Amino acid sequence: MQHVIRRSGAIILLTFSVATAAETPADFIARFQAEARQSDQHFTASSARGQHFFNSVHANDWSCSSCHTKNPAAQGRHAKTGKSIDPLAPSANTERFTSNRSVEKWFRRNCGDVLGRACSAAEKADVLAYLMSIKP
Amino acid sequence: MNSIKRAISPLVLCVVPLLTVAGITTVVRAEDDEDERETPFNIENTVYRQECGSCHVPYPPELLSTESWTGILSNLNDHFGSDASLDDDSARQIAEFLQTNSSTRRTNDDNGKPSHRISDTVWFKQAHRPGHDGLKPGIFQSAAVKSAANCEACHRNAAAGDYSENNLRIPAPTGNPSER
Numbered sequence: 001m002q003h004v005i006r007r008s009g010a011i012i013l014l015t016f017s018v019a020t021a022a023e024t025p026a027d028f029i030a031r032f033q034a035e036a037r038q039s040d041q042h043f044t045a046s047s048a049r050g051q052h053f054f055n056s057v058h059a060n061d062w063s064c065s066s067c068h069t070k071n072p073a074a075q076g077r078h079a080k081t082g083k084s085i086d087p088l089a090p091s092a093n094t095e096r097f098t099s100n101r102s103v104e105k106w107f108r109r110n111c112g113d114v115l116g117r118a119c120s121a122a123e124k125a126d127v128l129a130y131l132m133s134i135k136p
Numbered sequence: 137m138n139s140i141k142r143a144i145s146p147l148v149l150c151v152v153p154l155l156t157v158a159g160i161t162t163v164v165r166a167e168d169d170e171d172e173r174e175t176p177f178n179i180e181n182t183v184y185r186q187e188c189g190s191c192h193v194p195y196p197p198e199l200l201s202t203e204s205w206t207g208i209l210s211n212l213n214d215h216f217g218s219d220a221s222l223d224d225d226s227a228r229q230i231a232e233f234l235q236t237n238s239s240t241r242r243t244n245d246d247n248g249k250p251s252h253r254i255s256d257t258v259w260f261k262q263a264h265r266p267g268h269d270g271l272k273p274g275i276f277q278s279a280a281v282k283s284a285a286n287c288e289a290c291h292r293n294a295a296a297g298d299y300s301e302n303n304l305r306i307p308a309p310t311g312n313p314s315e316r
Binding site: 077078080081082083084085108109112113 | 190191192193216217218219220221281282283285286288289
């Protein structure tokens with residue numbers, strides 16, 4: 001009886017840990033791309049478009065690069081407070097784009113701050129394509 | 137005249153040290169060595185450090201009153217121009233941590249309202265006044281520091297709640313690393 005309980009406990013634990021496992025940048029870009037294709041079936045994430053978007057000044061006089069700099073593999077700096085920000089490019093910072101909660105939160109906040117609106121799935125896919133193209 | 141001086145001087149010898157000691161423990165003081173806080177402030181709350189320590193250093197709860205913190209938390213959608221809103225669970229934990237560790241003094245701004253900026257409080261302005269302790273006028277707007285919100289620029293170990301004199305180094309205004 002005990003070994004049955006232990007085994008089912010282990011299975012439950014394994015399932016739970018798989019369900020909440022950290023994702024990878026590749027997982028995120030696949031998801032954003034799939035979501036973007038619901039509106040535009042021909043959509044393909046573009047690193048060039050992502051770079052342009054990243055460096056463009058949007059509604060609130062900021063660009064993504066205002067804080068994350070034009071070289072996302074470098075240390076960034078908050079445009080207002082001056083606080084140092086760890087690199088955004090996954091090649092320079094292995095913690096980036098590994099947590100769904102974190103990715104959702106920062107896109108929500110930062111797109112709101114920079115664009116004054118939510119980023120679309122296509123925009124997120126493009127930005128991530130750009131970030132993933134950066135070598136350390 | 138001499139007898140008056142002779143009467144006064146022992147009084148002065150007793151009272152001045154007493155006043156200095158009292159000065160160390162009060163907010164407004166004349167000497168500059170007592171401004172640094174030698175023991176770290178408590179910022180030991182994971183949720184607080186994570187949610188409130190990305191865009192700026194996690195500020196010690198002790199630097200603002202409960203009223204000040206409550207004011208800040210009730211307006212996170214527009215937190216100094218940014219959206220810093222929290223999920224309910226984080227908000228609850230952070231509120232509790234802040235309220236438990238907040239200052240017991242008032243931290244009002246010049247209009248008598250609970251200040252939302254640590255740098256607007258009486259104590260801060262006194263401890264960071266230009267000309268005091270090596271602080272040149274304009275240092276907070278310099279390239280190196282950028283903002284009075286950027287404690288880490290000078291308080292090198294602020295991320296650990298450490299504002300001690302040991303880890304205090306004012307950078308060159310240009311931000312030239314070789315001058316740090």
